[in-house]
Amino acid sequence: MRAVMMEAFGAPETAMVKDLPSPVPGPGQVAIRTRAAGVNYPDLLVVEGRYQHKPPLPFVPGKELAGEITAVGAGVTAWKPGDRVMAQMEYGAFAEEVVAGVDQCFAIPDAMAFGDAAAMGLVYQTAWFALLDRGGFVPGERVLVMGATGGVGMAAIQLVKALGGTALAGVSTMSKADAARQAGADHIIDLSVENLRDGLRDQVHAVTDGQGADVCIDPLGGDPFDAAMRALAWCGRMVVVGFAAGRIPVIKANYLLVKNIAVSGLQWSDYRDRTPERMAEAQAEIFRLHAEGKLSANVMATYPLERMAEAMAVISDRKVVGKVVLEM
Numbered sequence: 001m002r003a004v005m006m007e008a009f010g011a012p013e014t015a016m017v018k019d020l021p022s023p024v025p026g027p028g029q030v031a032i033r034t035r036a037a038g039v040n041y042p043d044l045l046v047v048e049g050r051y052q053h054k055p056p057l058p059f060v061p062g063k064e065l066a067g068e069i070t071a072v073g074a075g076v077t078a079w080k081p082g083d084r085v086m087a088q089m090e091y092g093a094f095a096e097e098v099v100a101g102v103d104q105c106f107a108i109p110d111a112m113a114f115g116d117a118a119a120m121g122l123v124y125q126t127a128w129f130a131l132l133d134r135g136g137f138v139p140g141e142r143v144l145v146m147g148a149t150g151g152v153g154m155a156a157i158q159l160v161k162a163l164g165g166t167a168l169a170g171v172s173t174m175s176k177a178d179a180a181r182q183a184g185a186d187h188i189i190d191l192s193v194e195n196l197r198d199g200l201r202d203q204v205h206a207v208t209d210g211q212g213a214d215v216c217i218d219p220l221g222g223d224p225f226d227a228a229m230r231a232l233a234w235c236g237r238m239v240v241v242g243f244a245a246g247r248i249p250v251i252k253a254n255y256l257l258v259k260n261i262a263v264s265g266l267q268w269s270d271y272r273d274r275t276p277e278r279m280a281e282a283q284a285e286i287f288r289l290h291a292e293g294k295l296s297a298n299v300m301a302t303y304p305l306e307r308m309a310e311a312m313a314v315i316s317d318r319k320v321v322g323k324v325v326l327e328m
Helices: 041-048 114-119 122-134 151-162 174-182 196-207 222-229 253-259 268-274 276-291 305-316
Strands: 002-005 016-019 029-039 064-072 084-088 097-101 105-107 142-145 166-171 187-190 213-218 232-240 262-265 299-304 323-327
Touching: 002 305, 029 084, 029 114, 029 305, 041 305, 064 097, 064 114, 084 114, 105 276, 114 299, 114 323, 122 151, 122 213, 122 232, 122 268, 122 276, 142 151, 151 166, 151 174, 151 213, 166 174, 166 196, 174 187, 187 196, 196 222, 213 222, 222 232, 232 253, 268 276, 299 305, 305 323
Parallel strands: 142 166, 142 213, 166 187, 213 232, 232 262, 299 323
Antiparallel strands: 002 016, 029 064, 029 097, 029 323, 064 084, 084 105
16 A cells, blocks of 8 residues: 655655555554545644654654545454544554554544545644633634634634634735635634734724624734734633744733633644543534534645645645645
8 A cells, every 4th residue: 555654854845655565453443445634734744843743753644534444453343344434643644544543533424525524623623622622612702713714723713603603714814815704704804914913903803892802713823822812802712722823922921810811722632642532522513513514624625645745835835725635
């Protein structure tokens, strides 16, 4: 079987597609024939050696896939060959055949395409736990979503609307405003304004009757994070998801005190590894909302396995709107 292989950390262009032996599932594992794999910003960080968890070299990158189970290991009773599943893992998804633990697999609805299923794991789970678990969202609240046209951003906007909130979409350029509106955004917040520190707050106050955002989901960090902190409402909650803007911000504790603000972080993989039952519940709800027509996969483009570097370039160049998927 073919797989993308990184012999050393570096640019995605250094990856090679190699023929490898088919993996054999061990106890508590299943073998999956991959049909599609989602490409995410953390995959880029892993490949370049900038992620917090570095896999041992050489390695196959990729954190999520969708396909069909071909074999099960000893003791596995929850799955059988032929079952359609989406799987989440630390790395290894960019391969035609993969082995995964039973707790890493989620049943795909019969009517869902493999490409859509592969796109509705990591980003939707990240948005789900950021919004509901770390952000404490309740229906009726106003949520500012930074990086609104990325994978996590578009997932968060759709979830806010599906769960009864008001979505404010922070976009890096107004050329992305239509995509955010199509995802369901109620209001567009322009992050390219000249005076972002005051301009972001002014825009948020203008559409919230001067109250500010109850929750902010931020995968950017840097200057956008600093400005978004000033746009939070009293008792607002900031959820740190990542630092795509480059700079890890420093928080002034006195500002938290003055407005009773809470700031929390979200590490998606901890939910996968520590509380797989909660992740299974979240994924089942995500698929249910998709079946009801309230969520969509937001697949922008698909690439064959050997063009993984091109798929990652779309992400690194910030040209992605939604998700990019590899098809086997």
